[in-house]
Amino acid sequence: MKFTNSIISCLVVAVVLNACMKDHIPQVPVENPASFKEVATIDLGGAAASEISAYDAASKRLFTVNNESSALVDVLDLSAFPVITKLQPINVSALGGVANSVAVSDGKLAIALEATNKQANGSVIVINTGSLQTIKQITVGVLPDMVTFSPDGKFIVTANEGEPSADYTVDPEGSVSIINVADNYSVKTLTFSSFASSYSQLAAGGFRVYGPKANFAQDVEPEYVAVSSDSKKAFVTLQENNGIAEVDLVSGAILKINPLGTKDMNLAANAMDPSDRDSKIALGSWPVKSLYLPDAISYFSVGSAEYLITANEGDAREYTAFDEQARVSTLKLDPTAFPTAATLQLPANLGRLRVTSTLGDTDNDGDYDVLYGFGGRGFSIYNAASGQLVHDSGKGLEQEVINAGIYDDDRSDDKGVEPEGVTVGWMNNKPVAFIALERVDAIAVYDLSDPAKPVFLQLIKTGDAPEGILFVSSDKSPNGKSLLISSNEGDGTVKFYQAN
Incomplete structure (x- = not known):
């Protein structure tokens, strides 16, 4: 009897201890990634007042690039979220030109700042997120367009685009800076x-070097950076060149360039609407090879496999002295390659589509044998180790936008929905992709549990022209729920979303 009582007493103690433990262990909420809704918004001004944001969990502050009138980083207090309080902004206009990007790690805010002379070396300003005091200003390459920390906080990496001057008389070298x-x-x-000596091989895979009088190093224009979870490698999109570079952060070396090839828009799976003058929205097959030209890139892993996801915005070089864009209607098409050229070049068909004038005359006889368009009109997933394409969204992303009734037919001739931003967050132990669609003011959400077969979950309406997309996990969020944030360049708003 005493033995039985002892067992009962032990069980009671165990139950009480278990209950106490549950009270003290943070519970990860079960959230539905298909149910994101807007829960808060703040208006920071007009166009260019809200571009890229970064969140500091320790201070519960959001830092947002605001270039509406001068180079500022707005500071938003989220400690009472969904109430948002705007604090005194960080004014970096005296330190250089335009602020392009921000990132946060371990109480440090990194700001990518281009030089007053856009073709000169830019800098990264490191600021304490609590005191807002400057820790360091570091010179990097020309036009740092994106900045990020490695997950372990040991490195700051910038993609230095090195854009040419409008008259193309000065074309700096593109570069990647690694700050220890x-x-x-x-x-x-x-x-x-x-990599100049490897250009022939890279070009065969769809890599482009084509700026007027530019050498290889000058022509390469890094755009965006993703860092592996072990903080050893960075993956950098070379947007105008149509490639991804792999960088060893530990040794400080560029390991390789992966050319991205083209997307065959003549396949039913890749159907597109190329005309803004056909009085309808209709995806169809067209004889066009479209260059992916990715903007943002994000890293994620499933099991032991590592992946990259890209937002294939497309971007043409458009300067006073050099504009590569041409309407199909203005080109001389090869009669053998395009036997129905006259019909094809009508405004309601391919005539309005913008393509590059720098590629396509394969036999150098003065007419175009192939048409090369801009952008993949969707997203792609690559194996990070091999660079092999694992999945492309084909026509699927644009079809979801059409189904939702928010497709903008005025952009059909010019890169479609224009996916610009992408990030991957974890919800319920699953990777979830958030893809910002600049031309339809929306974010597409996909479950990436099977990277070869992403599952569409929902479309979220944003402000005008979402530029930056940020996911804050539930354990770092100001209210304990996963938080999605869009910085909208067109109307200067920052919008906040949470799921059920």
Whole structure:
């Protein structure tokens, strides 16, 4: 009897201890990633008042690039979220030109700042997220367009686009800068000159070098950076060139360039609407090879496999002295390659589509044998180790937008929905992709549990022209629920979304 009582007493104690433990262990909420709804918004001004944002969990502050009138980073207090309080902004206009990007890690805010002379070296300004005091300003390459920290906080990486001047008389080298935080912010800036000898092989895979009088290193224009979870490698989109570079952060070397090829829009799976003058929205097959030209890139893993996801916006070089764009209606098409050229070039068919004038005359006889368009009108997933394409959204993303009744037919001739931003967050132990669609003011949400077969979940309406997309996990969120944030360049708003 005493033995039985002892067992009962032990069980009671165990139950009480278990209950106490549950009270003290944070519970990860079960959330439905198909149910995101807007829960808060703040208006920071007009066009260019809200571009890229970064969140600091320790101070519960959101930092948003605001270039409406001068180079500012707005500081938003989310400690009472969904109430948002705007604090005194960080004014960096005296330190350079335009602020392009922000990132946060371990109480540090990194701001990518281009030089007043856009073709000169830019800088990264590191600021304490609590005191807002400047820790360091570090010189990097020309036109740092994107900045990020490695997950372990040891490195700051910038994609330095190195854009030419409008008259194309000055074309700086594109580069990637690696800042070693622990080594007093020492910096190593890497250029792409060593890959010039491999250009023929890269070009065969769809890589482009085509700026007027530009050498290989000058023509390469890094756009966006994703870093592996072990903080050892960075993957950098080379948007105008149609490739992804792999960078070893530890040794400080560019390992390889992966050319991305083209998307065959003549396949039913890749159907598109190429005309804004056909009085209808209709996806169809057309004889066009479209260059992916990705903007944002994000890294994620499933099991032991590592992946990259890209937002295939498309981007043409458009300068005073050089504009590569041409309407199909203005080109001389090869009669053998395009036997129905006259019909094809009508405004209601392919005539209005913008293509590059720098590619397509394969036999150098003065007419176009192939038409190369801009952008993949969707997203792609690659194996991070091999660079092999695992999945492309084909026509699927645009079809979902059409189904939702928010497709903008005025953009059919010019890159469609224009996917620009992408990030991957984890919800319920599953990777979820959020893809910002600049031309339909929306975010597409996909379950990436099977990277070869992403599952569409929902479309979320945003402000005008979402530029930056940010996911804050539930354990770092100000109210304990996963938080999705869109920074909308067109109307200067920042919008906040949470799921049920």
